[in-house]
Amino acid sequence: MLRLVVLALVAFMTLPTVVVIAVSFNPTAILSFPPAGFSWRWYVNVLTYPQFQRAALNSLLVTGGAVALALPIGTLAALALERGRLRAPNLWAALLLSPLVVPGVAAGLGFLILAAAAGLLRSRVVLIVAHVALVLPFVVRSVWVSVKNLDPTLERAAASLGATPWRIFFRVTLPLLRPGLFAALLFAVVVSANEFVVSLFISNRVTEILPVAMFSYVVNYTDPTIAALSSLFILTTFVLVWLADRYLGLGRVFLQH
């Protein structure tokens, strides 16, 4: 009985994915299920469509830039929250985690107005800044857990052994935060790469990232190209999570609280 419930639940959660992957191999130009045959043509279409190529490059730049900025900022924020003797630590924590509860439309509108005021509407910089704000809560959360687990005596020990505060940070603190940093990296990449609503507000044809380009495509065409691209997206995310679990021990990251 219990096994059946679990099976139903798994089916319910994976069915949309299975359908999308199946449709992506449909040889005809309609989004129908079950597929009428097998073909790679939509995958060829994905890889040769210029707007997707441009968007993929944008995605790489935006996600790469945002993650590169959010990781150090989030790490310092997590350290400050735990160690900084802040006046109102709970308030600071709530503010840092607040983007999680702000509707995407509101955030997008806000960034749009700010970008217009700053005259940066045609720049990818706005996208990067927005993505930093959007992934920061995930980074702070993940690193914070590792900071909480860090024994301050270890840093005292390092100081007694002659290490300067900088050396302590790089030889002791940072290596011990590694599990949290890996989790943060993974979350940040996944969140940024899949972000759509806010990015839609602040990008144009030249700067748009993949999810926005996919949306634009669906608005105009209804062939399985989009299913093929979605399948690639799913595959990439799956491989990423699998690698993280395999080499970094994702289970440890989540179970260490």
Added chain:
Amino acid sequence: MAKTVVELQGCTREYGPVRAVDALDLAVLEGEFLSLLGPSGCGKTTTLNLIAGFVDPTAGRILIDGEDVTGRPAHLRGLGVVFQSYALFPHLTVFENVAFGLRERRVSGAEIDRKVAEALALVRLEGRERQRPAELSGGMQQRVALARALVYRPRVLLLDEPLAALDRKLREEMRDELRAIQRSVGITTVFVTHDQAEALGLSDRIAVMSHGRIEQLGAPREVYERPATRFVADFIGASTVLRGTARGADRVALGGAATVQVAVGRALRAGEELDLAIRPERLRLAAGPGDNVVEARIEGLVYQGAQTELTARLGDGQRMLVFVVEPAPMPLAVGQTVHFHLPADAFMLLARAGASA
């Protein structure tokens, strides 16, 4: 007289309204093993942290080799510290843990290999270089911590309850080993502990602390046999404190119970009110009345194998603790009236609050 290595001058450390260390003066001498002994909250660990540079004093000065190091950060003090929790770096191997201080001192690779091997040999951990701390037992981890703190030949070794996390048998082994290593290296050592047996067994001198102050500083035998205050008499070993009134230079009336002769190192003034401590193992069962013999009624008996712990009440209501070595010279029972001989030199005169001893 030996040279002073570490000196605290009027050091005070406040945490909000709490004065953890209160105008403390202390001089640690070259090569000695000095224990800071006291109950939790007495300020012993704060005193160690002041020396290590982990906390700064709110008042007073700290000198190392005559040089004022007050306010100097821990990493510039060149001391070795061993923590109760070991505080080994979990992401580094045993070798890298021990090498940590050498790398910070930019010692060459070959020199590091040689010194780490030496330090690990000193604590008998050869062959464990490539293991992680988590793969070692508690006792081994503590030995790694000791090697890590000794490898760069620090001026002073600071030990913060290093044995407290070990189980009893291992603790005794490590205690002997610690003493042997300290002797062979000849390093000036400050040892924080709440365990009086450890302090008595290891130290050249003991500073007994209470409420951020040193109650008494002296050799183990001196502190045990001549406790300066009631606190010291209570904290180190068991003792009974009897109130009495001097009847002459060496005669004291213990309440209404009896008058006894005492030898406390000074002449008493007749009429003086006194607190006299006596160790339970110094009292002996006596066959009957005699000189320095008191009569008491047994109130409690706890058989402990090698000895029986006995509580008895004197005629005036004062209670005494007595250890009777087994087998006892006579059968004992609660409610029985017995006689105890109190040797004159077993009495220890305690300072009374507000009066000088």
